[in-house]
Amino acid sequence: MNGRLIYGLLLFVLMLYSTWQWMHVDTPVLKTAIVPPALPKVSMHKKQLKTILAHNLWDKSRGASKHQLGTQRAEKKHVVLSWVLKGIGYQHMRASVAMIASGNHVTLYHEGDRLPDETLLMQVMVDGILVDKDGEEKRVYLFKKK
Numbered sequence: 001m002n003g004r005l006i007y008g009l010l011l012f013v014l015m016l017y018s019t020w021q022w023m024h025v026d027t028p029v030l031k032t033a034i035v036p037p038a039l040p041k042v043s044m045h046k047k048q049l050k051t052i053l054a055h056n057l058w059d060k061s062r063g064a065s066k067h068q069l070g071t072q073r074a075e076k077k078h079v080v081l082s083w084v085l086k087g088i089g090y091q092h093m094r095a096s097v098a099m100i101a102s103g104n105h106v107t108l109y110h111e112g113d114r115l116p117d118e119t120l121l122m123q124v125m126v127d128g129i130l131v132d133k134d135g136e137e138k139r140v141y142l143f144k145k146k
Contacts, residue, residue: 082116082117083100083101083102083117084100084101085098085100085128085129085141085142086099086100086101086106087099087142088124088125088126088127088129089108090126095110095111096110096111096124097110097124098110098121098124098129100115100116102115102116109121110124111123111124115131119131119132119133120132120133122137127141128141128142
């Protein structure tokens with residue numbers, strides 16, 4: 001009985017002390033508000049402003065914009081694949097596998113294998129694969145990106 005009483009008293013004192021510490025936890029007080037620094041004021045010279053305002057965006061002689069040239073190059077780089085990624089096999093401590101269909105045949109490919117159109121399978125990821133066709137890397141996703 002005496003041991004139980006001492007044990008209960010020690011437990012009560014320990015709980016009382018931990019509760020007291022928990023109630024007196026101080027959070028640091030911020031002396032200044034957290035705001036981003038003010039942006040520097042940009043002064044534009046009158047000469048620069050005249051040059052900008054004199055530029056005619058609708059003038060046919062100025063040529064295509066760089067953005068349009070970039071999209072034309074991107075369209076040329078569009079690679080057409082003769083196969084379809086059907087699935088990905090991922091297993092712990094094993095080499096991952098890509099299931100690729102070419103026509104009616106579905107074949108399993110590992111990293112480093114050549115696909116039906118001689119494209120190199122570089123990496124198998126959880127959501128897609130990374131292939132190298134004619135020196136250009138391309139990601140092929142299992143499900144369409146939104």
